[in-house]
Each structure stands twice: as structure tokens, then as C-alpha cells.
Amino acid sequence: MGREVAESCVDGVVMQMVAAYCGGFYAAKPELAARRIEAIGFQVGHQLTERYTMERPRFSDHLEAIKFICKDFWSELFKKQIDNLKTNHRGTFVLQDNHFRWLTRVSVDPSVESMDATENDSTTLGDSAAQTTSMLLYFPCGIIRGALTNLGISCSVTADMSNLPACSFVVRIKT
Amino acid sequence: SSDIHLLWQKEDLAYQHQFILHAALDVVQDLAWSTNAMFLKSVDRFNDLVVSVYVTAGHARFMLLHDSRSEDGIKSFFQEVHELYIKIFLNPLYLPGSRITSSHFDTKVRALARRYL
Numbered sequence: 001m002g003r004e005v006a007e008s009c010v011d012g013v014v015m016q017m018v019a020a021y022c023g024g025f026y027a028a029k030p031e032l033a034a035r036r037i038e039a040i041g042f043q044v045g046h047q048l049t050e051r052y053t054m055e056r057p058r059f060s061d062h063l064e065a066i067k068f069i070c071k072d073f074w075s076e077l078f079k080k081q082i083d084n085l086k087t088n089h090r091g092t093f094v095l096q097d098n099h100f101r102w103l104t105r106v107s108v109d110p111s112v113e114s115m116d117a118t119e120n121d122s123t124t125l126g127d128s129a130a131q132t133t134s135m136l137l138y139f140p141c142g143i144i145r146g147a148l149t150n151l152g153i154s155c156s157v158t159a160d161m162s163n164l165p166a167c168s169f170v171v172r173i174k175t
Numbered sequence: 176s177s178d179i180h181l182l183w184q185k186e187d188l189a190y191q192h193q194f195i196l197h198a199a200l201d202v203v204q205d206l207a208w209s210t211n212a213m214f215l216k217s218v219d220r221f222n223d224l225v226v227s228v229y230v231t232a233g234h235a236r237f238m239l240l241h242d243s244r245s246e247d248g249i250k251s252f253f254q255e256v257h258e259l260y261i262k263i264f265l266n267p268l269y270l271p272g273s274r275i276t277s278s279h280f281d282t283k284v285r286a287l288a289r290r291y292l
């Protein structure tokens with residue numbers, strides 16, 4: 001159970017998954033690509049929680065489960081805890097990671113892009129870079145939803161990446 | 176004809192055991208949210224048979240129908256089975272909730288039963 005995988009391999013697999021579904025399988029259907037990437041994340045999250053909670057008693061309420069995701073689960077996956085957890089006490093939680101590991105090497109600076117690519121509008125390049133990043137975020141959203149579903153909490157998860165490399169995940173619990 | 180009768184009795188007993196375990200699932204459903212302990216001992220009884228259960232954080236339920244046994248042995252058995260289950264569960268080709276058909280898993284569980292129960 002203690003086997004590990006090189007992080008660069010994980011990065012490569014995640015990038016290739018996004019590239020395959022957005023640029024290949026569902027090139028003309030971004031909505032389907034997003035749903036497929038999220039579904040893969042869901043299964044990964046669902047299975048990882050079973051593994052990471054092996055020594056842990058069950059969670060007695062939603063907040064305990066969310067805290068587990070913010071601390072232990074996040075540390076296992078991203079080597080750090082969530083930086084900030086907010087809630088409106090009505091079933092919505094916002095998990096903010098100020099330096100989301102999977103975005104730290106993603107460039108979305110249009111001026112840098114346009115210097116490399118000739119005869120391309122920088123606005124278009126900026127837009128396509130943002131699109132790629134948002135596609136990539138469907139995977140961690142699925143992971144969180146799968147993890148919480150396995151712990152008995154039905155929810156929907158969306159990502160806010162307006163402040164890169166910070167990223168916020170909004171969890172809405174279904175009742 | 177007496178052989179057929181004996182076979183029928185054995186099959187009937189197997190069905191009865193399945194029935195007892197399934198009936199206990201309702202008890203487990205309620206208990207699982209009232210305590211966070213994974214090992215739920217003696218959640219149900221039927222004549223001289225007892226049902227013990229192990230419920231993970233992911234709400235996977237291991238049900239054991241047994242006569243009187245050492246609680247420590249049963250708990251250790253469940254913990255080892257949990258580890259085996261996780262190995263199956265992490266296989267990307269295994270569909271969560273589907274029947275576990277691995278003969279390796281079956282062999283290992285039977286070995287654990289002989290060792291702890």
C-alpha cells in the first residue's frame with residue numbers, strides 16, 4: 001500500500017488526459033469533454049477516500065468530512081493543506097488553495113504566449129489558455145465530489161480560478 | 176432419496192444464513208450514523224448465531240455471521256479484510272459496488288478466517 005508514483009508522471013497523465021479529451025475525442029464538444037474529465041476525477045476521488053480513511057473512524061457530520069478533505073486528503077494529494085475554508089452555514093463551503101499545485105506551472109500570460117506564436121491574436125491565445133486551465137480543473141472538482149460522495153455527502157463542485165495560481169473550490173451540498 | 180433430502184437441508188441452511196445477514200443490514204444502516212466506531216459487535220442475533228459488522232468511513236460494510244468467538248479475533252479479521260478490499264477497490268477496472276470475483280481475494284479471505292476465527 002506504500003507504493004508511490006513520480007509527481008512528474010502524474011502531471012503528465014493529467015495533461016495528456018485533458019489534451020486527449022479536449023483536442024481529440026471531444027474536440028468539437030467541450031461540454032462532453034468536461035463531463036468526461038470530471039467523471040474520471042469522480043472515480044479517482046471515490047477510490048482514494050476509501051484508501052485514505054482506512055485507519056479513520058467514520059465522520060459524524062458534514063463539517064468533519066469537509067475538514068478531512070481540507071487537511072488529510074489535500075496533504076496526501078497536494079503536499080499541503082487547504083489555506084482557507086469558508087462556509088455560509090447553509091450547505092456551501094469554499095475551499096481556497098492559495099498555491100494550487102496543479103496550476104503552478106500553467107501559464108496564462110497572453111503577452112508571453114503571443115511572443116512565441118506569430119500571426120495570432122493575443123486575446124484569442126489568452127482565451128484558449130484560460131479554457132485549457134478550466135478544463136484541467138474539472139479533474140480536481142471531480143476528485144472532491146467523488147471523495148465526498150464516498151463519505152456519504154452528495155454535492156456539486158465548481159472551481160474559481162480568477163486569481164491564479166490561487167484556486168477556490170465551491171462545494172454545494174445537496175439535501 | 177435420503178441423499179436428496181440432506182442436500183436440500185444444506186441448501187436451505189445457506190439461504191437462511193443469507194436471509195439473517197440481509198435482515199441485519201437494516202440494523203447496520205441505523206447504527207452506522209449513530210457511532211463512528213468501525214467495528215460493530217453483535218448487532219443482531221438469531222438463535223445461537225450472531226452478526227458482527229465492520230463499517231468503513233466510505234460505508235463499505237463487512238458482515239460476519241458466526242457463533243460465539245473472540246471479539247479480538249473478529250476485529251483483526253475485519254481489519255485485514257479491509258486492507259484486501261481496498262486493494263481491489265483501487266483497481267481502476269473494478270466497478271465499485273459490483274461483485275468481487277477475484278479468486279485471489281477469495282483465497283486470502285478464507286486464509287484470514289482460518290487464522291483469526
